[in-house]
Structure formats: C-alpha cells, structure tokens
Amino acid sequence: MSENSDITTARLMLRAWRADDHAAMMQLLSDPYVAICIMTDASTEEKRHAAATRRIDWFNSYWEAGYGVRAVAIKDPELGPPGEIIGWCGVAGYEGSQGEPEILYGLRRDYWGKGIATEAGRAALDDFFASTDAPSLCAIIFEQLNANSVLLAERLGLRKLHRVPFVEFSPGEELRNQTLDYALWRIDCPQAHEDTELMTSAAAKAGLLIGSGVGDPDTARDILRREAPNTEILEKLESAFAGTLNDPTCPYLRLSRA
Numbered sequence: 001m002s003e004n005s006d007i008t009t010a011r012l013m014l015r016a017w018r019a020d021d022h023a024a025m026m027q028l029l030s031d032p033y034v035a036i037c038i039m040t041d042a043s044t045e046e047k048r049h050a051a052a053t054r055r056i057d058w059f060n061s062y063w064e065a066g067y068g069v070r071a072v073a074i075k076d077p078e079l080g081p082p083g084e085i086i087g088w089c090g091v092a093g094y095e096g097s098q099g100e101p102e103i104l105y106g107l108r109r110d111y112w113g114k115g116i117a118t119e120a121g122r123a124a125l126d127d128f129f130a131s132t133d134a135p136s137l138c139a140i141i142f143e144q145l146n147a148n149s150v151l152l153a154e155r156l157g158l159r160k161l162h163r164v165p166f167v168e169f170s171p172g173e174e175l176r177n178q179t180l181d182y183a184l185w186r187i188d189c190p191q192a193h194e195d196t197e198l199m200t201s202a203a204a205k206a207g208l209l210i211g212s213g214v215g216d217p218d219t220a221r222d223i224l225r226r227e228a229p230n231t232e233i234l235e236k237l238e239s240a241f242a243g244t245l246n247d248p249t250c251p252y253l254r255l256s257r258a
C-alpha cells in the first residue's frame, strides 16, 4: 500500500506523515517519559527538532516496501478535536531487528488507557499483512521500563520468542551516549523529582546502556545516591538500575502471518 492510503478505524484516522506535521511530532516528543521509552534524547528544543525530523523521515522511508509508520489522528469528536495528531503507529525496518519489520507505536500520555493504541495497532497490522507478503513482524521492547508496551504487543497477538542483547539493536554509539546523558540528566533534573516513575525509567535506561558497555556505572550510582529525595525512592532507583545493568537485554516478540 502507498503512503497515500489512509486508514480509518472507529475513532481514529491513520495517515502518512507530512512535512507540516513536524510541530506535532515535536509535541509528542516533548513528554520526557515518552522520549525515554523510545530512546530519544529530546531534552532541548534543538534536539527535539532534530529528533522529529529524523523520526518523520524514518517513518516514511518504507512506503516502497509497502509499509510505514503513520500519524494517529483523531476522527471521533468525542475523543478530541478531529484531525489532531495524538501519536504514531505502524511498521518500520530497524537495524536491530535483523531485517524483520518492527511494529512501532507511541501516544500522547493523556490518550493512554483508552484502547487507542490497540485500535490503531490492529488496523496497522491488518494493513501491513494486506499490503506486503512479509511472513511476520516483530517488536523489541524495553520490558523493564515499559510494561504498557509489552501488554499492548501481547494484546496485538505478538508472542515472546527470546531475548536480544540491547547493544545489538540500539542505534549508533553517538545516539547511545546522548541517550545515556539524557537518562542521567533526567535523574539529576530537579523537575524529575516530582515524577518518580520518570526517574525510575531513567535509572532503568541508564542501566541498560551502561550494562551494554556505554558509560561508567559508578558515575550513575553517584547520581542516583545524590539525587534520590529519600531512601524509599533511592531503593527503587537502585533496583531499576541494577536490574537492567545486570541484564541489558530486551525481549524479541513476533507475530506471524495468520
């Protein structure tokens, strides 16, 4: 199917990204929790701008092969203003997936918990299998920090196959270094103290990266100890950090053509 083929579901419209959607993509990446889930350093306006450009290009780069990652826009006025972009969903290629196309999704946080990603994901999967003769697709998920994504993948019918070392599919070293800096900065950032979940995710991400050979564990531990506002949170941070440091792998899930 081509990038011109929009998909409509009961509540949503999925369509290819356009150049004038750049601001909407920047908006999606402006949530630090969403950014950390997808391993993107979008911590400054400049980085967010570059990350939005990179994502739109990446999401649109597989149309010739019959798939892509579409913008998820509102159709049902009960959900919000029709046409407003609230996320992304679809299928892309990825260097770490050994050639197997990967399903990708992300939603604005105020749209979580409404079944929107499931609705978009099912439509994207149907479109993918109708538009290609690919035998399967996969998902690789930062399980320890993204339980919602694992649940969603399973709801969409994907099943865990094995674990892959994080380093095998994480993009280039420069991005890994930037992402580690970003994770540590999140822990270090006073605003993060208001959001324990975000701090814990950042600690898990830091563990994944350092366990994969990027950066120094003692520096990260010092930051955790210095910045944790109390011992209860410090325990959570240290446990998240140690969990991924000692097991820097992610599950590989697959869905085969029915």
Ligand SMILES: CC(C)(COP(=O)(O)OP(=O)(O)OC[C@H]1O[C@@H](n2cnc3c(N)ncnc32)[C@H](O)[C@@H]1OP(=O)(O)O)[C@@H](O)C(=O)NCCC(=O)NCCS
Binding pocket: 033, 034, 037, 038, 105, 106, 107, 108, 111, 112, 113, 114, 115, 116, 117, 118, 119, 140, 141, 142, 146, 148, 149, 151, 152
């Ligand atoms: C991953 C992500 C898209 C999942 O979003 P989500 O809102 O949990 O998933 P869904 O839209 O399918 O919603 C499912 C939830 O909505 C509830 N729900 C409410 N109304 C519903 C409806 N009409 N239909 C179906 N489910 C409904 C379900 O019960 C479920 O909640 P539960 O898990 O508490 O039981 C979201 O967490 C996200 O954007 N994360 C950041 C980006 C990211 O991590 N991407 C993936 C990287 S690997």
